Amino acid sequence: MTRIAGMAGNRGRNLLNIADRKPGGAEFAVILTNTEDAPVLEAAAERGIPTEVVPLAEDMSRREHEEAVLEALSEYEFDLVCLDGYMRILSDTFLDEAPTTLNVHPALLPSFPGMDAWGDALEAGVSVTGCTVHVVTDATDEDGAVVEDEVDMGPIVTQEPIPVYEGDDEDTLKERVLYEGEFRAYPRAVKWVAEDALEIDLEAGEVTVDADTPTAPDAEGLPARRLTASDRADTLRYGENPHQDAAVYADYTCDEASVVHADQLNEGAKALSYNNYNDADGALNLIKEFDEPAAAVIKHTNPAGCATADSLAEAYEKALSTDPMSAFGGIVALNRECDAATAEQIIDSFKEVVVAPGYTDDALEVLCEKENLRVLDVGREARSASDASGDEPRALGEQTERFTEKDLVGGRLVQERDLQSISVDDLEVVTEREPTEEELESMVFAWQTLKHVKSNGILFADGTETVGVGMGQVSRVDAVRLAAMKADEHAEGKDAEGAVMASDAFFPFPDGIEEAAKAGIEAVVQPGGSVNDEDVIEAADEHDMAMAFTGQRSFKHD
Numbered sequence: 001m002t003r004i005a006g007m008a009g010n011r012g013r014n015l016l017n018i019a020d021r022k023p024g025g026a027e028f029a030v031i032l033t034n035t036e037d038a039p040v041l042e043a044a045a046e047r048g049i050p051t052e053v054v055p056l057a058e059d060m061s062r063r064e065h066e067e068a069v070l071e072a073l074s075e076y077e078f079d080l081v082c083l084d085g086y087m088r089i090l091s092d093t094f095l096d097e098a099p100t101t102l103n104v105h106p107a108l109l110p111s112f113p114g115m116d117a118w119g120d121a122l123e124a125g126v127s128v129t130g131c132t133v134h135v136v137t138d139a140t141d142e143d144g145a146v147v148e149d150e151v152d153m154g155p156i157v158t159q160e161p162i163p164v165y166e167g168d169d170e171d172t173l174k175e176r177v178l179y180e181g182e183f184r185a186y187p188r189a190v191k192w193v194a195e196d197a198l199e200i201d202l203e204a205g206e207v208t209v210d211a212d213t214p215t216a217p218d219a220e221g222l223p224a225r226r227l228t229a230s231d232r233a234d235t236l237r238y239g240e241n242p243h244q245d246a247a248v249y250a251d252y253t254c255d256e257a258s259v260v261h262a263d264q265l266n267e268g269a270k271a272l273s274y275n276n277y278n279d280a281d282g283a284l285n286l287i288k289e290f291d292e293p294a295a296a297v298i299k300h301t302n303p304a305g306c307a308t309a310d311s312l313a314e315a316y317e318k319a320l321s322t323d324p325m326s327a328f329g330g331i332v333a334l335n336r337e338c339d340a341a342t343a344e345q346i347i348d349s350f351k352e353v354v355v356a357p358g359y360t361d362d363a364l365e366v367l368c369e370k371e372n373l374r375v376l377d378v379g380r381e382a383r384s385a386s387d388a389s390g391d392e393p394r395a396l397g398e399q400t401e402r403f404t405e406k407d408l409v410g411g412r413l414v415q416e417r418d419l420q421s422i423s424v425d426d427l428e429v430v431t432e433r434e435p436t437e438e439e440l441e442s443m444v445f446a447w448q449t450l451k452h453v454k455s456n457g458i459l460f461a462d463g464t465e466t467v468g469v470g471m472g473q474v475s476r477v478d479a480v481r482l483a484a485m486k487a488d489e490h491a492e493g494k495d496a497e498g499a500v501m502a503s504d505a506f507f508p509f510p511d512g513i514e515e516a517a518k519a520g521i522e523a524v525v526q527p528g529g530s531v532n533d534e535d536v537i538e539a540a541d542e543h544d545m546a547m548a549f550t551g552q553r554s555f556k557h558d
């Protein structure tokens, strides 16, 4: 276990923070100050940490004081020294005898060394400053006099950026640097030491972080520390509910067609709400799956219906007729320029938002009749390559963003987007009956659509249109029942008879197949991989169903 000797001149906030968090299990052996009334003494004592005071007597030289400090510390065992506002420059007298000594400075060194890091940062007009944890190196000459250019210049261990906001003064900026910056950076550095992950080469002036530790960058592109910057593009009326404040932030490096960067063509209409953004993003992601003309209607991020067809109007009609009641107040996404025929259908029932890669003039006129229908254009350049007139435009379906993230209390989950895309060749038929050509096409469509349904998700499809969606159930068999109920009670002009069922994970028991058979399902696509696969296949064979395994899952939990 790493034991630390802390040295502070005043409050020692960083030392106390480290003492409370014990990064990598590190603990304090002692905290020493050179000031008798330093507040850190009481706070350390409260935590049961031994303290030492080594005042700087008037006639004491730098080296004599450092020798006295070493003497006081000789009572303790420690393998790391952490400075925190210890306002004495240390010479080789101390540093040669002490183990690795770290300090934190409230700026991104080598910018703004010295005593007024915040003032200097504000005066320079930087929009980002931060803090630096560095190894302390000798900044004195042979006589023990300070060499200003050497102060705060030891090898950098880690840094933390902090934005400077419009209207910041020294106090507000200092607060942010000290608490949001230093409270992250210093424990990180101590953790690395405690995990033996740091290699410090003082001669070369270099610090390297051992690549085998979980804190080091990994080869897959998931960085040890994720720094993302995005700009507030808009303050929203409210969040998911009226009592929640919210804003949308934009990442200007994103090349992909996106709702965040879409133009709202009927500017006079209400601005998009938090839920509109979220649902429209889900809708756009769904129709990016398809090359053929595709339409989807989304409610609460789940598809109420989705279809591909020869024309956009036909695709929309098929998507809507899956569950027109649920589609009320929904978000429509299209993967082709919206034409007048499609627009006429869209305004036929209440919809909140339509998002498409462009609109004909006639379509726009029709859509703008509806005051509260927000019309979003994701841009000509985002159009499907086949029907865009520009020079090699980015295809709408081209997905360039690699990761998604979800905030958790105290951290966040980051993962690669689910960019899986299957073809008929990927399907492994496991039943006695082979699927027909139409069933195979339907399986692929159902699978790509199901990727956008919350788990546990079940989707019934006929041809390339949905007929029933069972979303977000805590049991798979209930999801089947829900899809069957939707197909039976809500779908218009179609039902589950002879349809294909897709399941986003394997069936753990044959009951899901039994329910599907009752609904009229004749073919199933699912990942496979259950210990009960044999029983599930047997149930499918009994009903003369064709079943194919994808070999991969398509969970979507949020």
Ligand SMILES: NCC(=O)N[C@@H]1O[C@H](COP(=O)([O-])[O-])[C@@H](O)[C@H]1O
Residues within 6 Å of the ligand: 008, 009, 010, 011, 012, 013, 014, 084, 085, 086, 103, 104, 105, 106, 114, 115, 152, 178, 182
């Ligand atoms: N170059 C070192 C340096 O500037 N250190 C600064 O002193 C603070 C501690 O003082 P405090 O105990 O008064 O909060 C530290 O938080 C750091 O920002």
